[in-house]
Amino acid sequence: MSAFDRTEFELRTTRAQGLMAEQDLAALLLTTEPEVRYFTGFLTRFWESPTRPWFVIVPASGKPVAVIPSIGAALMAQTWIDDIRTWSAPDLTDDGVTLLSETLGELVPDGARVGCPDGHETHLRMPLADHARVKAQIGRRRIVGDAGILRTLRMVKSDAEVARIEAACQTAGRAFARVPEIARAGTPLDEVFRKFQMLCLEEGADWVPYLAGAADQHGYDDVISPASDRPLSQGDVLMLDTGMVRDGYFCDFDRNWTVGPASQAVATAHATLVEASDAAFDLARPGVTAADLFHAMNRILTLGGAGTDAGRLGHGLGMSLTEWPSLIPSDHTVLQPGMVLTLEPGIAVGDKIMVHEENILITPTGARFLSPRSAPEIPHL
Numbered sequence: 199m200s201a202f203d204r205t206e207f208e209l210r211t212t213r214a215q216g217l218m219a220e221q222d223l224a225a226l227l228l229t230t231e232p233e234v235r236y237f238t239g240f241l242t243r244f245w246e247s248p249t250r251p252w253f254v255i256v257p258a259s260g261k262p263v264a265v266i267p268s269i270g271a272a273l274m275a276q277t278w279i280d281d282i283r284t285w286s287a288p289d290l291t292d293d294g295v296t297l298l299s300e301t302l303g304e305l306v307p308d309g310a311r312v313g314c315p316d317g318h319e320t321h322l323r324m325p326l327a328d329h330a331r332v333k334a335q336i337g338r339r340r341i342v343g344d345a346g347i348l349r350t351l352r353m354v355k356s357d358a359e360v361a362r363i364e365a366a367c368q369t370a371g372r373a374f375a376r377v378p379e380i381a382r383a384g385t386p387l388d389e390v391f392r393k394f395q396m397l398c399l400e401e402g403a404d405w406v407p408y409l410a411g412a413a414d415q416h417g418y419d420d421v422i423s424p425a426s427d428r429p430l431s432q433g434d435v436l437m438l439d440t441g442m443v444r445d446g447y448f449c450d451f452d453r454n455w456t457v458g459p460a461s462q463a464v465a466t467a468h469a470t471l472v473e474a475s476d477a478a479f480d481l482a483r484p485g486v487t488a489a490d491l492f493h494a495m496n497r498i499l500t501l502g503g504a505g506t507d508a509g510r511l512g513h514g515l516g517m518s519l520t521e522w523p524s525l526i527p528s529d530h531t532v533l534q535p536g537m538v539l540t541l542e543p544g545i546a547v548g549d550k551i552m553v554h555e556e557n558i559l560i561t562p563t564g565a566r567f568l569s570p571r572s573a574p575e576i577p578h579l
Contacts, residue, residue: 202358204278206375210237213258213352216351220344224310225302226256227319229323233315233348233516237262239277241446243405244270247313249579250287253298257305265298271426274410274564295328299335306339313344315394319522320348320495336394353514354536359447363516363538363569365447366403367557371570373397381419382579383457387413390436391537398442408441416464421452432458435552443521448519450540451569453472456578467547467578474498474543475572478512478525479558482539488523488531495525495543510544515557530541533564 214226214237216281226348228234231245234254245252253265264279267287274282283361314322322329331339355363358563373394380393390413395406410426412418421439430436439452463566474495481494495511515538516522524533525539533539537560544553 201277206356207237207239208533209356210351211256211262211548214347215258215345217350218256218313219475221313221347223313223342223344223347224258224306224339225310225312226347227302227314227341228254228256228342228348229314230321230541232352235446235519236348236352238264238274238279238281240264240270240274242270242273246482249296251328251487251511252322253294253324255301255305263301263305265301266295268295279502280313282430293325293328294365295331295335299517302332302336302339302444306336308538309338311341311474312341313337314341314345315348315349317346317349319440319520345567352516353522353531354534354558355516355538355545356536359516360538360568362445362447363449363557364559366442366444366447367401367451367568367570370398370442370449370451371376372401372417373403373440374443374570376401377436377438377453378579381430381436381457384429384528386427386429387411387436388427390430391425394438394440398440401441402444404444404446406442408442408448408450409438410495411436411438413437413457415469416461418549419550421551421553428578430457433461434578435460435464435550437553439553448515449569450515450519451557452553453572454554454576456551456576460497460576463547465543465576467552468554469574471543471545472572473544474511474558475554477540477542477566478543479556479565482533482558482560484533484535484560484562486533487531488525488529489527491533491539491541492527492529493526495541499543499545512540512541512555514538515540533560535540535560538568566576 229539242412250267255263268284434457436455443452477494478491510526512525542555558565
């Protein structure tokens with residue numbers, strides 16, 4: 199893993215503290231992996247275990263403070279954080295509650311407010327009972343929402359973050375280019391899934407936490423089911439959608455192939471999907487909204503009633519597979535330079551569907567592809 203320069207974290211913390219002052223927040227309390235990593239650089243797969251809670255406090259001034267299980271102390275000490283307070287976890291009677299409460303009591307004035315992310319796409323990664331105990335132990339201090347501060351910060355990526363996302367996209371692109379090595383008529387779909395993950399790792403992925411896909415005649419029924427052992431056959435459309443990680447950042451895009459020559463309906467559907475994503479790409483620039491990108495794609499997809507009910511046509515991307523904003527009619531988030539988005543149109547093909555996805559960066563003058571741009575012609579195996 200290549201670490202960010204310390205100045206990256208200093209800048210993130212300074213920006214957060216400026217927003218905290220505007221919202222009259224004396225600290226931020228963070229409990230999830232991307233929030234903790236955003237301010238510390240603490241990168242580990244150990245979050246897969248739900249046993250231990252982890253906490254980082256961003257005070258009104260100064261560096262963040264880590265309140266973590268002792269098993270993570272050595273790794274946290276490799277980051278820029280130097281105030282690391284630990285307890286032996288798991289503790290079935292006091293799993294960090296007293297230590298966290300005491301730390302908040304030290305860093306936060308009595309009667310002041312502590313912000314905790316509470317909006318859409320957030321969650322609290324600690325037992326609800328322990329959260330109630332902390333609130334009871336911190337006196338007149340109050341835990342409230344963070345007024346969207348974390349969302350605001352994470353939506354706009356630094357150049358260093360963009361470089362990592364682009365590296366992940368390039369890695370996945372090389373793996374996608376090798377799919378003809380592993381997929382052909384007669385190959386079971388679950389074998390394609392396993393071997394594609396191997397390709398991602400061979401090409402430089404650190405891990406592949408997300409792989410979805412499907413294969414069926416002239417399209418597919420959904421894009422979230424586990425792979426079956428059904429062999430690929432002539433006339434199938436194969437789709438693979440990967441969220442692989444490189445240096446802590448995701449890519450998230452898919453590609454389609456046909457087994458044998460494409461039918462006219464499938465070829466037209468794929469070209470329409472690419473046309474829709476290209477329309478959003480051409481529109482994407484600072485000042486345009488997430489909803490505008492939705493409508494740009496939806497106008498093309500719904501000609502003749504051919505759209506799908508996927509819920510959204512794209513989303514933010516970064517330290518998490520999906521981030522704010524959502525490309526839906528009601529999301530009027532204004533695009534800014536540094537935002538990384540997916541464009542994810544879907545279309546009906548008879549009683550089946552097809553989807554297509556690209557990853558783009560919003561620049562001061564427009565958009566730039568981070569994923570290798572797909573041609574309108576669907577490739578065949």
